[in-house]
Amino acid sequence: MSPEAKRLKVSxxxxxVVGCACVVSGIVLAVLGVDITDLFVVAASVVALLVGARGARVANVPSHAPRLMGPSAGATLATGALCAGDVAFANGQVxxxxxxxxAFVVALLVTIATSAVKRSVEKV
Incomplete structure (x- = not known):
């Protein structure tokens, strides 16, 4: 396994793992006080969790990284948009x-690692 694939696997x-923890904390936040930002947190966390799962699977077969690049970048943009919604509607909640x-940072890490694997696969 190449170093880029290992980084993708780890990220x-x-x-x-972090996506699962964020989903749980989003659910806890929703239970404590239902707000639209809690739903944004849960959605962003689920997207990050799915990107992480796909990234860990693609690392086993690096030639599939180019097919993951589009969905990974789209999921990162969606997570960023949901985070922007959190900021816009937070009403002082941190x-x-x-x-x-x-959740956005871990989705971004997977996208960056996927990009590195894609470049290494296309170089060969």
């Missing part, structure tokens, strides 16, 4: 913004 697993930002 995918990290995104998977927790939804932090959890949403964490």
């Amino acid at each position: 995918g697993i990290v995104a998977l 927790a939804p913004i932090v959890v949403g930002a964490v």
Whole structure:
């Protein structure tokens, strides 16, 4: 396994674990006080979780990385948009913004690692 594929595997697993933790914290935030930002947090976390799962699977077969690049970039943009929604509707709440930002960062890490694997595959 190439170093780029290893980074994709690790970032995918990290995104998977952190995405699960963010989903749980989003649900806890929703239970404590239902707000639109809590739904944004849960949606962004689910997207980050799915990107992490796909990234960890694609790392096993690096030649599939070009097919993951589009969905991964789209999921990162969607997570960023949901985080922007958190910021816009937070009304002074910090927790939804932090959890949403964490979900965005892990989705971005998977996208960057996917890009590196795609470049290494296309170079060969």
